[in-house]
Amino acid sequence: MRNSLYFIALSFILLSCASNKPAQKAGIKPANLVRTTSSTVKPPIKHDVQGDYYTVNIADGSKNDNTVSYGSIVTAKPEKYKVVRTFFPALAQNFRQKYLIFHYTALDNDKSATVLSQKEVSAHYLVNDKDDKEIYQLVDENKRAYHAGISAWRNDKNLNDTSIGIEIVNLGYTVDASGKKIFAPFSDDQIKKVAALAKDIVNRYMIPPTNVLAHSDIAPSRKQDPGPNFPWKKLYDQYQIGMWYDEATKQSFLSATTPEVLSTQMTDINFIFKVQNFLHSFGYDLALSGSWDAPTQRTLEAFQCHFRPEKYDGVLDVETLAILQALLQKYSAK
Numbered sequence: 143m144r145n146s147l148y149f150i151a152l153s154f155i156l157l158s159c160a161s162n163k164p165a166q167k168a169g170i171k172p173a174n175l176v177r178t179t180s181s182t183v184k185p186p187i188k189h190d191v192q193g194d195y196y197t198v199n200i201a202d203g204s205k206n207d208n209t210v211s212y213g214s215i216v217t218a219k220p221e222k223y224k225v226v227r228t229f230f231p232a233l234a235q236n237f238r239q240k241y242l243i244f245h246y247t248a249l250d251n252d253k254s255a256t257v258l259s260q261k262e263v264s265a266h267y268l269v270n271d272k273d274d275k276e277i278y279q280l281v282d283e284n285k286r287a288y289h290a291g292i293s294a295w296r297n298d299k300n301l302n303d304t305s306i307g308i309e310i311v312n313l314g315y316t317v318d319a320s321g322k323k324i325f326a327p328f329s330d331d332q333i334k335k336v337a338a339l340a341k342d343i344v345n346r347y348m349i350p351p352t353n354v355l356a357h358s359d360i361a362p363s364r365k366q367d368p369g370p371n372f373p374w375k376k377l378y379d380q381y382q383i384g385m386w387y388d389e390a391t392k393q394s395f396l397s398a399t400t401p402e403v404l405s406t407q408m409t410d411i412n413f414i415f416k417v418q419n420f421l422h423s424f425g426y427d428l429a430l431s432g433s434w435d436a437p438t439q440r441t442l443e444a445f446q447c448h449f450r451p452e453k454y455d456g457v458l459d460v461e462t463l464a465i466l467q468a469l470l471q472k473y474s475a476k
């Protein structure tokens with residue numbers, strides 16, 4: 143009984159990591175696109191024990207918002223008929239994988255593996271915190287995993303349909319006496335694993351930096367993971383993964399205001415609208431209410447966890463505002 147209750151509780155913790163749908167232009171054109179047509183060059187199809195796959199990109203750059211199209215071919219095998227692929231690969235195709243989403247499990251290694259493989263939630267990959275070289279794959283990259291739940295970013299909703307999910311073993315957070323969330327650290331070895339895996343995925347699908355996100359970015363009112371200890375700046379600096387602001391741009395925005403000026407602006411409804419519009423334009427699914435309501439605070443908290451991890455209380459300060467403006471300037475929505 144205790145065990146079953148425990149399991150129900152566990153699956154509840156991760157249940158939020160669950161759900162669905164596609165859309166949007168990310169704006170990155172694949173470099174070195176190899177164009178072929180059915181009447182000119184036949185792209186080679188390689189056959190081996192892993193299956194069949196194209197060895198070159200055959201996608202149409204004008205239709206392809208962020209991916210290339212080499213890789214596996216899953217095909218029909220109709221009885222008594224032959225599916226012919228070699229001479230008719232369409233130009234108008236690309237991958238469905240547009241996003242990379244990071245999570246932490248809030249569980250230890252064994253419980254993470256159990257819940258993610260046997261319950262209602264899943265992810266494509268699970269990165270343990272052991273001192274080994276293994277990364278677990280739980281779901282085929284071509285299939286949908288249930289890790290994002292109700293989620294949105296820019297024009298896209300239900301990101302399970304269009305994302306790869308990576309769950310990272312980490313115990314999450316506890317709350318101290320003052321009510322502050324204290325998050326567990328990630329080890330350097332574990333981050334190296336995460337970075338190698340993420341780099342491989344981002345490169346293969348040409349996922350743009352604006353689509354490499356935290357679970358908390360795409361579901362800020364429900365989620366905190368992977369939290370402020372997740373090293374986004376390191377991933378950007380050392381592995382060219384995801385977004386980060388330019389320091390000089392941030393400084394120029396910072397020098398244009400002061401904490402005193404900001405504190406008077408904080409009660410101005412037009413200023414609140416402006417900040418909410420900044421967050422919404424950047425990508426967050428936030429209603430423009432004109433007040434520092436709970437969704438706005440949670441969105442600010444998610445933003446700070448990602449880009450200003452020294453302070454993640456959900457309250458705007460000059461530093462957070464300058465970082466937000468610097469990012470908007472660098473990664474404007476297409």
Ligand SMILES: [Zn+2]
Pocket residue numbers: 159244245246289357365367
């Ligand atoms: Zn999550």
